[in-house]
Amino acid sequence: xxxxxxxxxxxxxxxxxxxxxxxxxxxxxxxxxxxxxxxxxxxxxxxxxxxxxxxxxxxxxxxxxxxxxxxxxxxxxxxxxxxxxxxxxxxxxxxxxxxxxxxxxxxxxxxxxxxxxxxxxxxxx
Numbered sequence: 001x002x003x004x005x006x007x008x009x010x011x012x013x014x015x016x017x018x019x020x021x022x023x024x025x026x027x028x029x030x031x032x033x034x035x036x037x038x039x040x041x042x043x044x045x046x047x048x049x050x051x052x053x054x055x056x057x058x059x060x061x062x063x064x065x066x067x068x069x070x071x072x073x074x075x076x077x078x079x080x081x082x083x084x085x086x087x088x089x090x091x092x093x094x095x096x097x098x099x100x101x102x103x104x105x106x107x108x109x110x111x112x113x114x115x116x117x118x119x120x121x122x123x124x125x
Contacts, residue, residue: 017040
C-alpha cells in the first residue's frame with residue numbers, strides 16, 4: 001500500500017475508528033464557526049454522517065445548526081495526537097474560539113491558529 005491508500009477496519013459489522021481529529025464547520029458566507037466536533041473516524045465520513053443521519057446524536061449539525069442544508073460550509077479537520085483526549089482538545093478549542101480563554105495544548109493551539117488564519121480576509125484572492 002502507498003501513503004495515499006487507506007485501510008478501513010470493519011470488525012463484527014462496525015467500523016473501527018482510525019485516527020483522532022477535531023474539526024470546525026465554518027459558514028462560507030459569514031465566516032461564523034457553526035460547529036466544532038471531535039472524532040476517531042475519518043473526517044469526510046463524519047461530515048457525511050452529520051449531514052445525512054436522522055439520528056440527532058449522529059447528525060448533530062443537521063439537528064442543531066439552523067438552515068444547515070441550505071448553507072455552504074468549509075470543514076477544517078485537524079489530526080491530533082493519538083494520545084490526546086479528543087473531548088478535552090475540543091473543549092479547549094471551543095473556549096478559545098468563543099474568546100473565553102487562550103487554547104492550551106499543542107493540538108488545540110495549532111487548530112486555533114489555523115482557523116483564525118483561515119477566517120482572516122485575504123486581499124490576494
